[in-house]
Amino acid sequence: MEDRSRGRSRNRVVVVGAGLAGLGAVQRLRGAGSVRLLEAAARAGGRVCTRPFASGLAEMGAHWIHGPSPGNPVFCLATRYGLLGPEAAREENQRAEAGGHPPLPSVTYGSSGRVLSPQAVSEARDLFATLLASARDFQGAEDPPVSSVGQYVRAEITRRVPALGGGKEDARRLQLAILATCLKLECCISGTHSMDLVALEPFGEYISLPGLDCTFPGGYSSLPERMLSTLPEGTVLLNKAVKTIQWQGSFHEEGDNARDFPVRVECEDGDTFLADHVIVTVPLGFLKEHHQDFFQPPLPERKAEAIRCLGFGTNNKIFLEFEQPFWEPQQQLIEVVWEDESPLKEPSTDLEANWFRKLIGFVVLQPPEQHGHVLCGFIAGKESEYMETLSDAEVLSTMTHVLRTLTGNPLLPTPRSVLRSQWHSSPYTRGSYSYVAVGSSGDDIDVLAQPLPEDPEDPRPLQLLFAGEATHRTFYSTTHGALLSGWREAERLNRLLETPSGSTVHK
Template sequence: MATLFYGLIDQTREFLHAAETPVPSVGEYLKKEIGQHVAGWTEDEETRKLKLAVLNSFFNLECCVSGTHSMDLVALAPFGEYTVLPGLDCTFSKGYQGLTNCMMAALPEDTVVFEKPVKTIHWNGSFQEAAFPGETFPVSVECEDGDRFPAHHVIVTVPLGFLKEHLDTFFDPPLPAEKAEAIRKIGFGTNNKIFLEFEEPFWEPDCQLIQLVWEDTSPLEDAAPELQDAWFRKLIGFVVLPAFASVHVLCGFIAGLESEFMETLSVEEVLLCLTQVLRRVTGNPRLPAPKSVLRSRWHSAPYTRGSYSYVAVGSTGGDLDLLAQPLPADGTGAQLQILFAGEATHRTFYSTTHGALLSGWREADRLLSLWAPQVQQPRPRL
């Protein structure tokens, strides 16, 4: 079933430059092709159901990869534009804080201000600041506490989910209609992790992944049970993290509306539910409960409102490029005022950390070329 599913995923990427697609979404294409395969299956009914259940688990996994509730929401035509960066994933020993700490170490002290949420970016203006007599600034950044920072340029790197929620108030004057429409059209979903810590491992020493398959599910059936009754069925399973000293941890992944519902539950409710799930899948009703639970809550976080972007049905890679374009965009040579970076502004590496990093370099280079066009900044280009 994995060979079938990922073979079909490879096929979806062939529509990138096609004049038209047979269906709008990746999910619809996968289901149409699977339906044709099912018609040729000759096994008994129980085996056929199990194969469909396994395929359904791969759909759930792909939802986590794309950060979407359903693959039916992911556009088919541009799906092949996403590029997988070669090489292994990198895990920072101190988490992402280790990466930002390294960056901060290269900056002069007191150049970064924390705990200053921005309320509105005022642009295309003529703002003055007492500390800079006689100088005017086109941009003024208004914080939620009332403080203002004048600026020649602002690079906006907030997550797309935040932009979607605050689009009407975050920019003054409002963004041009086509850029605002791109923000509305690009997809942005939720993918969360749930870490379970155990006193002792119940899995085999060489086990790396515990994948969950619910035998009564099928990607060809649009079953939509109540979230409170079945949210955990969207869980793809658990990755076994490398043991550290006497710490034994499983990391579960869950995407979509079920993931967002999980965020509303208490830690105790999540622990109880997943203990029952693990007891069921292991067949051991006395399996010890995890000693602790830690989960991400990306949708609840006010400055993210989700995890990362995808190219939704109705949008294209051009919308990501449009989001990345700086303002003003009238082509009159007006000084660049608002620049945009972040994973949702990278056409081929969206949803990734390296996409976010490269987009930041892109905008830094844009400003460098504006202020010091004679200085060439060598950077790796991907």
């Protein structure tokens, strides 16, 4: 076996993608002679993206730290950098078992233009939470009753229909309409078009950390910006889209035939980078679209299959700025219920006519002194992707119509301005985040995370390593999953680079 100790100090690592996984990996790498981080976009941060809007900031991507407590590396890093407010540091906030998405003080409007009974809303919400919790109990089940979370929840609702709303027809219909909204909210959380696409058996593998979700006072982007500032100048190259990664090769620098590299990274602009190891942190949505051409030779079939089978959907936001709020000061969430809907009825497939019905409601950005009077709407799935194709004016006009319908106020003023995310159209992302789809399992996440070449005896190990939220089995879809995955791959490389023989520690 080739002894790699000679020239190990010159070991070259290229990291592709400057999201939290890529930045985290570069921060943690030791023992490499040269590290380059290539980012296709004009900014670092990936799916963390803060933009100015109204008088404050809008989070186009990641919004909250989910479960800000000592077990959350994003929370710990943000705390160390002094990026969080005093609330987040309170111990009782860190200990709260919120189940991932704590309820906010809310008002729920129905499509008949009235505020719905808080009791009816909380009854339906509690039932839905119970059903979702029981859906998590099938983890490890040999033979789950159905394949998807959506099918399971609907079957359980069907079983309970006679008792819904105390047996009264109107109350029952309203309960079903609220449950339909609960399913749409779950689509946003899972980043999917429908809960019928989310696999039932692995659903319980996802872990929610304790702590009341918190935001970054200076914007989520303050975290990647701070991470970037700790790296040596010249490490990160922006606007450097990678075209292909050739691996298992034997590449030489011009004029230096003594040293050969197994990997060659070619960029869209023609620049090339030779490397011993490449950490790939691009989103699963991008891999789904490009993995056949992105890697030469193509990825092993097992990994290609994992990329195909795992789910990756879209969850977008629509920000609306108002001159004056039409909501009460204490309200932090405005929920939307279309009273003619039911989880037991097939949803409309006419996107043009009904896309806005997938909107689950609006979070009120806090505090208004910082942000102005701004609502942030959430919408997932195919409807969300259709929304991306519309103009700002069309989105604004539709949102005005929706809010006038819900509040029963035909004179409700048009919002002053609108801003929305368009993650599906983003060429290097192609969606928002991953989920475990029907036909896949947590094992696919582990296969996606497995370095190449697969042969542990290969004299040139760890040519390709994989990180990103979709490679973390229990924290997929989160920023903390992304960061941990970057650290994981950096440590995997560190173990190789710091071992005297250099070729015996492939794990």
